[in-house]
Structure formats: structure tokens, C-alpha cells
Amino acid sequence: MRFKTAVPSVALAKDGGLVNATQLRYCWRRMELESPRTAELRYNLVAEGFYMTKLRKALLEIFAKDMKPFSVDEIQGHLQKFDAPVHKVSLYRELEVLVNAGVINPIYFHDHIKRYEFAEHKHHHHHHVVCIKCNAIADVDVSDDFDDLQYRIEKKSKFTILRHSLEFFGLCKNCVSA
Numbered sequence: 001m002r003f004k005t006a007v008p009s010v011a012l013a014k015d016g017g018l019v020n021a022t023q024l025r026y027c028w029r030r031m032e033l034e035s036p037r038t039a040e041l042r043y044n045l046v047a048e049g050f051y052m053t054k055l056r057k058a059l060l061e062i063f064a065k066d067m068k069p070f071s072v073d074e075i076q077g078h079l080q081k082f083d084a085p086v087h088k089v090s091l092y093r094e095l096e097v098l099v100n101a102g103v104i105n106p107i108y109f110h111d112h113i114k115r116y117e118f119a120e121h122k123h124h125h126h127h128h129v130v131c132i133k134c135n136a137i138a139d140v141d142v143s144d145d146f147d148d149l150q151y152r153i154e155k156k157s158k159f160t161i162l163r164h165s166l167e168f169f170g171l172c173k174n175c176v177s178a
Helices: 021-033 036-047 054-065 072-081 088-100 145-157 173-177
Strands: 104-108 114-118 126-131 137-141 167-170
Touching: 036 054, 054 072, 054 088, 054 114, 072 088, 088 104, 088 114
Parallel strands: 126 167
Antiparallel strands: 104 114, 126 137
């Protein structure tokens, strides 16, 4: 896959400085070998002044390939498949970088295990349905009616709602039939 857009020679980093043009060109060439989603994220991170380490690239591939929440242990398992085993402390550090960059979001379910999921669209709001037997997770899109409900809750409670968590728990089709 070839991109028709010209490679920018410089870009602004988060601190207002310029990002190395060689880094951007390298990143641009690598985009031809990756999924479009991963390539775009990689390019944006480099343009914002982040270095693209092997671990960050592997993490981007994991989150972009399978659009589901992962625990740290699950991520470590995937990294071993990439031949990129990593210490948990380094993994937590890298995950925090990606959270702060807005690439992934941390979420919690009934088991209180912190999971991370790809933040595909900041404006695409969804919730999850979780199987209580096998811990399978599926996304559930929220209709526009939910915004109205949140507005009514704010009005009635006189709270300004900053965030919320809503998950549904049940049995997936495999566990129901078992």
C-alpha cells in the first residue's frame, strides 16, 4: 500500500520543538508494512515527539489487531508471541505513556483487574458486556438516548458528570449452551 501524501520534513513536538525529520521519514516508510490504523498511530506518536520503540510498536499492533480490552498478563502473553518479552515494570511504564498520549484507555470490570483498550475514537462512546463464566468481553454501542439520560441525571442530582462506568454482566452464547 502506497501513500500519496508527501512526507513532511519537520513536525512540532509536544514541547513546541521540532521532531527529527529522519525519524518522520523512517516512520513514514514503515507505514507501508503495517495496518493503516497502526501506521497512523505510529506516525502521530512520532510527530508528537515520542520515540517509537520495539515495545511501543508491538503494543500498537496488539491493540489495533484485536479491538478488545487486555489485562497486563494478556498483553505479556501477546508480546511473547511477538518475540518481545518484557519486564512488567517496563510494560506498565509503556502503557502509561500510551494512556497519556490518548492511544489507549484503562478500564475496570467486576474482577477489579485493570485492563487497557484501544481508544479508536474519542467521540465513539461504548460500553461492554462481560461473561461472568469465561470473562469474554464484547463492545456495546450506546445510542443517543444515553446522552439524554446523562443530562437528566445531571439536572436531577445537580452534579456535573465527568465520566461514568456502565458494564453489563451475563453469560455469552458459548457458556449458555455449555
